[in-house]
Structure formats: structure tokens, C-alpha cells
Amino acid sequence: MHSLVEENYLKALFALSKDKGSVSVNDLSKHLNIKMPTVTNMMKKMAFKKLVYYESYKPLILTKKGKKEAALIIRKHRLTEMYLVEKMGFGWEEVHNIAEQIEHIKSPKLFAKMAELLDYPKFDPHGAPIPDINGEMEWKAYSKLSECKPDDMVKIAAVINTTDEFLKFLNRREIHLGLKIKIKSVEPFDNSMVVKYKNHLEETLSNTVCKRLLVEKF
Amino acid sequence: MHSLVEENYLKALFALSKDKGSVSVNDLSKHLNIKMPTVTNMMKKMAFKKLVYYESYKPLILTKKGKKEAALIIRKHRLTEMYLVEKMGFGWEEVHNIAEQIEHIKSPKLFAKMAELLDYPKFDPHGAPIPDINGEMEWKAYSKLSECKPDDMVKIAAVINTTDEFLKFLNRREIHLGLKIKIKSVEPFDNSMVVKYKNHLEETLSNTVCKRLLVEKF
DNA sequence: CTAATTTGTTAGTTAAGACTAACTTAATAC
DNA sequence: GTATTAAGTTAGTCTTAACTAACAAATTAG
Ligand SMILES: [Mn+2]
Ligand SMILES: [Mn+2]
Ligand SMILES: [Mn+2]
Ligand SMILES: [Mn+2]
DSSP: OOOHHHHHHHHHHHHHTTTTSOBOHHHHHHHHTOOHHHHHHHHHHHHHTTSEEOOTTSOBEEOHHHHHHHHHHHHHHHHHHHHHHHHHOOOTTTSHHHHHHHTTOOOHHHHHHHHHHTTSOSBOTTSOBOOOTTSOOOOOOOEEGGGOOTTOEEEEEEEOSOOHHHHHHHHHTTOOTTOEEEEEEEOTTTOOEEEEETTEEEEEEOHHHHTTEEEEEO | OOOHHHHHHHHHHHHHTTTTSOBOHHHHHHHHTOOHHHHHHHHHHHHHTTSEEOOTTSOBEEOHHHHHHHHHHHHHHHHHHHHHHHHHOOOTTTSHHHHHHHTTOOOHHHHHHHHHHTTSOSBOTTSOBOOOTTSOOOOOOOEEGGGOOTTOEEEEEEEOSOOHHHHHHHHHTTOOTTOEEEEEEEOTTTOOEEEEETTEEEEEEOHHHHTTEEEEEO
């Protein structure tokens, strides 16, 4: 088994390599708030464990094994978040920090039970996909709300770059997963949007907000 | 806050000082499976933090602060066990190892929620009392089944020195908390008991077993 | 009461995982 | 194409929490 520390490196590598497929020592260092020499050291250790490909001065790449183990930790994280929201009554803005700890619990049975009680959920409370027991996961082809046009009718499918503050902001605006939104207009100078939903007939959302909302058109 | 390691020392000190009120370095060392010099070192560190009274060659005594913090960890442990059994469908023999990990989670809200959902339980699945939010707890005046006499009618109130194996043994015999038992006879040479309960009309329980079962007479 | 045994302490070592300082390689700017 | 800046590595240090070996104190036995 891996230490809690290694597990957090794995998750960070996985998250950061989303697009390019590789990560720089610098990025990883910043993401984890750990100085670069410490990261270099840990990468050598994890390379020895076949979790990551490491060569001096080259980008870091997760091995197949590393990717799978990362995905399984993310599975535990997202199952936990879903469990806390669905079965214990937490708000979606409260669960990340608890899941950050519980994801390291060693008990396949606990997470199997969560999955069972939740009826094998496919998404976490923020709309992110929950990897299956083999670490397989795929993001659906969502668009960002910021890329939509006036008169588009969309449904909120996921929230990205979620901080507690951002989620509390959405709570105050009564914006949640599954919400149907109509785009009334887009301000050309700051790309903010005026949208309509439920009993909010004219709500303005900044581009910062719109870039963090993934939507499905319908 | 304290480290996971310190928390485990606190729990061990609390558990071992049940009777005498103090613990030897040797006992603590054996209980935690940690060599004596390591324990001595840790006691000095915890004495500095005012968790334990420590003087060379004297028995270890928890401070009021140490006792309270230990009790609050035990509260988290027992709430978790109760939650796993009552809300997630685990057997009483499956929950200890999970609780051993979850007791270290830093989230007052998680445990507040468990307590609320369980309707502020007073006992864990093994009959042990759950300390309140101030770390207060008291064992009721139970007797050991081994100390009962023929023809006594008793109710199983708690199980002590619980190992998974012992609990599985009780499962096979259909012995559980709340079960009403009649003592038919006691074998004088090995103190084993012949008892009657439910549809078990003549079950023999060894003294080892009877010493681990706490009962209420009625 | 002394001897043997058990218990406890001191000193020194180790591994994990962090850090800083100094140096090297790679990337970017001019 | 050299100079500057940014990124990455090496070497050495620190803290936590473990260990062993050696010694000292306390307890128990005869
Ligand atoms: Mn999360
Ligand atoms: Mn984590
Ligand atoms: Mn337990
Ligand atoms: Mn524990």
C-alpha cells in the first residue's frame, strides 16, 4: 500500500495531467504547495514503485498503474462526497474537505457499501464522474456556459474549479445541478451573461462564473 | 491539534488506566506494540503538551486535558461504529478497524451529523458507552456473566475484549445485545456454563466466553 | 540483605517527508 | 547567439516517530 502522502501526489499528478498528459515538477510543486526539491525526491521514489515515469529534466508522466491507483482514490473521494450529500444531508460546499481525509481510509468494504447504498452513482455532487472499480472514468462532452450563445437553453451538468466560496455563491443564486437556464444576452465588453431560470428572471453571471459551469444543451 | 500517533497513545493510556488510574511504560509499550524507549520519548513530548503527568520511573497518569481528549477520540470511534452498524448495515464484528481509522478524521460536523442521525446514541454496537461532547462517560454497573449463579435470568448488556473472532463466535451462537439468557448450571471444574436462550435450549459457554459478556440481572 | 530479574532511561541510528542553499540545465529575451 | 530568467537537481539539515544497544533503577526472589 501507499502512504497518505503518496496518494496525494498521485491525485495531484492525475488532476494536473488531464490535458497535456504530463506534468512539470514546477506545476506539481505549486499545486501541492511543496517545494520543488521535495517533489523531485518523491518522484524518484514513486518511479521506483512504477507509479510514474521519471527522467531528469523531463516532464512527469503517470504509468498505467499510477493512473489506476489515482483513479481509485478519486473514486473513494467522490463516492464519499456523494454519500455525505445524499445520505447525511451535507451541502455540496461542505463535503470536499471531509472527503479529502476519508479518501485515504483503507477499507474496500466501506466504499463498496457506500456505492451500494447510493445505487452505484455515476457522478459526484459537483457533476464530476465517479471512476468505476477498475479506475475507468470519462467526462461527458459538456460545454462551458461561457461558450454558449443568446437564446440557448441549457442544463447545468457540472461545476468545475469548485471552492467552498464559489459553491456558496451558487447556493445564494439558487443554481444547482440539473437547473435549466435560458441565456438572454451576453455583454460584449466583459462577457458576462444575463440569464433566466426558475423565478430568477434576470440574473447576471460574470464570465468567471460562466467558465466554471459546464452545461448540456437541449 | 494532535497527530494520529499521539491520538493513539492517548486512547491506549485511557484504556489501560481504566482500573488503577495509572499505567506503566511497559504496559503501554506492549499494548501499542512499540518499544519502551519510544514510549518514554513520547511521554516526555506529551507531558510537555500537558496531556500526561510524567516523572522518571513513576507510573504514567493522564491529565484532565489528556483524559478529555482521549474520551473525545473514543466518542468518534464509537459513534462511527454505531453509524456503520445502524445506518450502513455492517455487522458488529466488521466495524472496529474502520472506526480505528475514521476516529482520526478532523471534522466536528461529520461526527455531529452521525450523532444527530443516530438520535444521540448512548452506547456503541458492543454496549460500550459513548462519551458525550464534553468527554463524559460512565459504565453502568453490569456484572460479568461468569459471576452469575444457576437460575439467574440475565440480559446481555455489553461485550468486552471484543475481537472479530469472538464476535463471529457470538454470531454463530446467535448471541447479541439485549438477548435474555437463563443460566441452567455451572460446571465446577472449568466454570463453563450451560445456558438457555431463544431456541438454544442447552448451550455451553466456556468461562473465557462468560468473562467477556456483561449482563444486567432482571 | 544481596542477587537476579524486570522495568525504565539514555544515547545513537534510521526512514519518511519536509525544508534551504547552491548549483546546473533549459527556456526566453534581446 | 549570448545573456538572463525559470525550472530542475544535488547536497545538507530538520522533525517525527520508530528502532537497538547499553546502562541504571526498581522490584522480586532466595
Ligand atoms: Mn472534492
Ligand atoms: Mn487527500
Ligand atoms: Mn472498537
Ligand atoms: Mn486509531
